[in-house]
Amino acid sequence: MERQPAPTRRRRRPRAHAALVAALLVGVLAGCGVRLETPPPAEPVPDALEQVRRTAVADALGVADLATSAQQAEGLPEPVSAELARVAADAHAHVDALGGQYESGIDPDDDADLDPSPEASEPEPPATPAEVVGTLSDAAARNRTAATTTSGGDLARLIASIGASQAVSATRLAALAAVPGPDPVVPTMPAPGTTTQTPAASPTPSPVATTPPGGEQSVLPAGLTASDFRALVLAEDGARYALEVRAARTSGDDRARLLARSRAHGERAQAWAELGSIADTAQDPRRVAYAIPRADDDPTLVRTLETGLGTSFATLVGTTAPMTRGLLVDLLVESALTLDAWGAPPLAFPGLPEQLP
Structure with a gap:
């Protein structure tokens, strides 16, 4: 976010002058067809294709986060750690190919900043390879369904490929970590x-x-x-x-x-x-x-x-x-x-x- 210049300090004007300025401002806004009570801009409602894309992005980000977390576990065998790193890298590549996370440009409410800071909580333990396998399998299944049903051919092709990649990753990681893998297709x-x-x-x-x-x-x-x-x-x-x-x-x-x-x-x-x-x-x-x-x-x-x-x-x-x-x-x-x-x-x-x- 660009740094906004600090507002310059202005002298206080007489109250009558301020009232006149306010009256003129109301007139100008009314003449331009803008009402003071106009609500702030709202998030646009995504269409079906955008919902499919956002779901695939969210799944890929979830895979990346869990795979990165699982790498922090102590005593992880090197082949498993290397596979988790590859899974995370591929997941980020999937996010990029899908167009990344949606950002509307509308500033979120700042109400959360007014709340007192929550108490520090205990850090979560690292994810397990089995959890990563499960997340990969779920993402692959959702992408299979989305690729089959979505109306956009190009998006279907991309998501089908991503789902195939996730199915392979789930199978490979399960074998390396000696945990149950996905059902074969x-x-x-x-x-x-x-x-x-x-x-x-x-x-x-x-x-x-x-x-x-x-x-x-x-x-x-x-x-x-x-x-x-x-x-x-x-x-x-x-x-x-x-x-x-x-x-x-x-x-x-x-x-x-x-x-x-x-x-x-x-x-x-x-x-x-x-x-x-x-x-x-x-x-x-x-x-x-x-x-x-x-x-x-x-x-x-x-x-x-x-x-x-x-x-x-x-x-x-x-x-x-x-x-x-x-x-x-x-x-x-x-x-x-x-x-x-x-x-x-x-x-x-x-x-x-x-x-x-």
Whole structure:
């Protein structure tokens, strides 16, 4: 706040002169259409989009505060402390990307300054990693719902990415601190041969099911174009092929993991083809073989494929209709968790390449 100059001291004028000045002031204000009893300006009422934004900001600030507090605990293992520091830094990055805290510019009442100072209270103990995990999980769940329902596509895309980041952070911190973590998000696409639906203008039931934290039934994202369906089918089937070929050259647990992920992508490719009514038609883009991304090891290949898919899911969150994006949001979260499981450095904004440092 800028420092205001000290008021200059004025001489006391005669009472009659002061009364005349007051009368003239009333006349001027009345002539200008300003009434002396006009109430002070009030805080504007936020619209729905602003409420969503403010809630996401408040959640991110809460995460940052708790993570910072938890770092003050004595005897904290170094990996846990480092993860808490990263969580706090990402939370501040989320606040900045969301536009920061709202400030109206209206000065708050100064009545609180007139009250006597409260007695000093005992400092609160540091937060625990378990509390940070819980706050991250709650924030991720709220952001999932907001991304699914909000009318703003750009805001939905950003909040979906932030929610995915928070889900990854909650999972990582829980593992490091040996405390219960969040429930996994496991999207489930329709089985081959299931009756499909085309995208509708309003939310309608579909054969797409998902098992998010709330366990609610998902709907087919409305607004997907024929080109979107072909791109999804091609990306999922290409990932299937690349992981299947890689698994043939691997053994042990890594081979089993690669095959499991390959099957998941193959099933989703078939489901997207059916949902887009292009399965086994001339529009079906699936091929016998694909070019495989160059990768020196299994984790690098998985991370390359999942990064591309996550970017596609985040993009479609921003272009599909509200109330129908739940499946895409879940796929983005699951892709981010898969990246973490295969050793990728955690990102503050999964699926948003423009936010990369």
